[in-house]
Amino acid sequence: MNKRHTAIAIAVALLLAGGGLAALFGLPTAPAWIAATALMLIVAGADCLSALLQKRAGVDLLALLTMAGALALEQYLAGAVIAFMFASGRALEEYASGRAQSELAALISRSPRTAHRYENDAIEEVAADAVGAGDRLLVKPGEVVPVDGLLLSDAGHFDESAVTGESQPQRRLRGDQVASGVVNAGGPLELQALKTANESTYAGIVRMVEEAQAVKAPFTRMADRYALLFIPVALGVAGIAWLASGDPVRALAVLVVATPCPLILAAPVAIIATISRAAGRGILIKNGAALEQLAAVQNFLFDKTGTLTVGRSQLTGIEVTAGMTPDELLRLAASLDQVSQHATAQSLVAEARRRNLDLSLPHQVQELPGEGLRGQVDGHAVAVGSLALALNGAPADEWARAQLRHMALRGRSGAFVSVDQRLAGVLQLADEIRLETPRALRELHRAGIRRTAMLSGDRRDVAETVATALGFDAVLAERTPKDKVATVREECRRGTTAMVGDGINDAPALAAANVGIAMGARGAGASSEAADVVLLVDRLDRLPEGLALARRGRRIAVQSVVAGMALSGIAMLVAAFGYLPPVAGALLQEVIDVAVILNALRALRPDYHQRLEAPLPPEFVEELRDQHQSLQPVIDRLETAASALNAEPPNDIRKELEAVATLIREQLLPHEREDEEQLYPKLADVVRGFDPMGTMSHTHREIFRLARRYEQLTTELNADPPSELQLQELRQLLFSLLAIVRLHFAQEEELYFTLSDTR
Helix, strand or coil: CCCHHHHHHHHHHHHHHHHHHHHHCCCCCHHHHHHHHHHHHHHHHHHHHHHHHHCCCCCCCHHHHHHHHHCCCCCCHHHHHHHHHHHHHHHHHHHHHHHHHHHHHHHHHHHEEEEEEECCCCEEEEEEHHHCCEEEEEECCCCCCCCCEEEECEEEECCCHHHHHCCCCCHHHCEEEEEECEEECCEEEEEEEEECCCHHHHHHHHHHHHHHHCCCCHHHHHHHHHHHHHHHHHHHHHHHHHHHHHHHHHHHHHHCCCCCCCHHHHHHHHHHHHHHHHHCCCCCEEHHHHHHHEEEEEEEECCHHHHHCCCCCCCEEEECCCCHHHHHHHHHHHHHHCCCHHHHHHHHHHHHHHHCCEEEEEEEEEECCCCEEEEEECCCCEEEHHHHHHHHHCCCCCHHHHHHHHHHHHHHHHECCCCCCCCEEEEEEEEEEECCHHHHHHHHHHHCCCEEEECCCCHHHHHHHHHHHHHCEEECCCHHHHHHHHHHHHHHHHCCEEEEEHHHHHHHHHHHHEEEEEEECCCHHHHHHHCCCCCCCCCCCCCCCCHHHHHHHHHHHHHHHHHHHHHHHHHHHHHCCCCHHHCCCCCCCCHHHHHHHHHHHHHHHCCCCCCCCCCCHHHHHHHHHEEEEHHHHHHHHHHHHHHHHCCCCCCCCHHHHHHHHHHHHHHHHHHHHHHHHHHHHHHHHHHHHCCHHHHHHHHHHHHHHHHHHHHHHCCCCCCCCHHHHHHHHHHHHHHHHHHHHHHHHHHHHHHHHHHHHCC
């Protein structure tokens, strides 16, 4: 940090103290005090001239006139005190700005410098800038990941706190993408570089941080203009006081307390402090203008995939045409998807690696926003994405239309794959809503957001299914990137609008919005570069937190300016009536400056509403989700059996029904009983209230009742085929049990996630 103003303040303080010592020993005091005033006059004069030449605000003019007036009126002690107060005020601003930018400076200082690259079976240390896409890297324990890469090791733990604000190490599995700038918190790991250092996530973050440090907020620029308008007002009051009293010292006293420090210091400190505080929470607000716009947002538009949903769609099925095997279709698609930052692409890559498929490095890759990718894989022309992209202008046949109908009925999406201009198959995908999404939307509505809408390129039936579950005010589906831009611009005419997205196809819409907000945890790509705000942590609940921080920061800035200028105005009137001499006025003005800067620095501290410790550790939620994940095969078997009752002959379904009964009895019910008997009594003390877990316990009882009835029905089956009445009741029981278990799991996960969330 530049300590120039601190050094000048120390020099002026020494000269002021030197004059005081001279007075104690009966020596002349004027030389030391004149030197202190002259030193500050030279420094402030040079700075003021430089600012005027650059057409920036020259608000130091009042300080120059004050110190010059003190010398002219032979008020040497007053001049020295004024010089010290002015110098110390600048030093205080220097310190405050440094504190306010602490989180931003920490992000810049952690830029990766070196990497360990495999060269002919040897490991060499090279500069991070020398790493290229496809290089195989070793990341040692405690090292910063130098570039974005794919994890080649089976698993790894990474400390992402400096980038995202997440306090707990994050676990990544083989095939997952690892962002640059995070720290290896486990053993040695191997990565395959996806990008160069300059193109990687952390380099993008650093560029955005530097932009955040450089750009002034509209409120700050407005404060500068008001400060310049304040100069003639102060000169007018000082002139009137001089004319009315005939005492030029009284005019000097007015100018001493008229320095508009609350405007020129408090506003930028509060804005930068808020940006820094947000960065510490994994919310990168690029500049003060973005912060002010965010504070004024009335409407929110959301992309669906990767924003409202986890963005890591699970592969639920592979349908292939003649001549293609499922594994080969997935291998070709995942090989091409390795270079894409899109969430669906990365999930396919991860799934292929989990199946130990041998992925190839693609060539001549072209990413088409909103459509998918084309490229060469092992000499084959491969396309992955929409049906239109895969067909390349050819009409859809009955097989393709049947796949679309099937996915629509089940609320799923798919990535069609063509190989050498021939449709080879479709990868069926199912995404899930983020755990924190419902709570984030509720918090936005509680914060006074007027309208929320889901803006998606997905089919209307898929989009409406998600939007209905979340309670959006509007659903805008089947929008191309061009349509999204037009929709965003139309929404902006209704009020200040924010657009939230994560994919490269969202970049134009983010740029068109009043405030573009990117989910940037997977990289600082086109969407992050186009956005005004980037959520570095992959959690949507940081969005209402960022909104609250922006509103609080602007409120603190306004409070500091209004209170500081009001106090300065009162002090001017007191000085004009002769009740505040210059030395006392300088001391009072310093107290006002310190007070407004300390108030502005409040933006660095968390709001007392957010100083809540979570009653449950985050590991608890992960354990619960693991348990629920282990029961997913049981839920899938329930769905398969229910569907089979409509298709299979009655005699062929008996064994499947009995197998499902065994799974329910031996796996599902023991889990629910353990929750009811051991977990819920403990949670009741945390949640509090009269029978706070009563609703959840009632769901348990319903699960037990349905399971009991299903067991009875399967026991009643004999050698004869089930009657139509029995089949009908079995179908109802299975579908009812399936629905209530899924809902119950979702309720539990959201409740425990909320209780474990560390704000």
